[in-house]
Amino acid sequence: MAKEVLAKENIKLNVSLKNQEEAIRYAGQILVNNGYVEPSYIDKMFEREELTSTFMGNFVAIPHGTEDAKSLVNESGLSVVTVPEGVEYGDGNTVKILIGIAGKGDEHLDILSNIAIVLSDEDNIQSILDAASEEEIIRIFEEVN
Known part of the structure; x- marks a missing residue:
């Protein structure tokens, strides 16, 4: 049976991260730990x-691998990490929500589309940051389907 794209164990709430490198590594490591990707996917x-x-703006970053990283993806999956105090990401941007993506085949396009729909509503961004449980996050993402 295929894994859930967004499982409870893929969500980490109220994390404190020092910088962009740590943020990307953290989001990627969740995907590695839960069997979605091979460890070298993080390099990609x-x-x-x-x-x-x-x-992406609105305090959101969506780290994911390059096109040639597809062979390192075992199952399509998402990691969601909330960083309420924010982490500097790139050129002075602040990120409070990290969504790591691994898409098998072309599934990443559908996954990105669903994420874009969720995140286009600023109320959803605040709801994700305010979420007290992993189930609340899953519910926000399921409402678009």
Whole structure:
């Protein structure tokens, strides 16, 4: 049976991170620990960041691997990390929500589309930051489907 794309163990609330590197590594390590990707996928997340920032605005970053990282993805999955006090991300941007993505095949496009819908509503961003449980986060993302 395929894994859930966003499982409870993929969500970490109220995390404190020092910098962008630690933030990307943290979001990626959740995907590694839960079997979604191979450990070297995290290196591909850093490569992606060098090509173009994964900062999306509204305190959100979506770190993910490069196109050639697909062979390192075992299952499509998301990690969601809330950083209420924020972490500096790139050129003076502040990130409070990290969403790590690993997409098998072309599934990352559907996943990105769903994330974009959720995050286009600023109320949802605040709801994610205010969430007291992993279940609340899952509920916010399920409401778009």
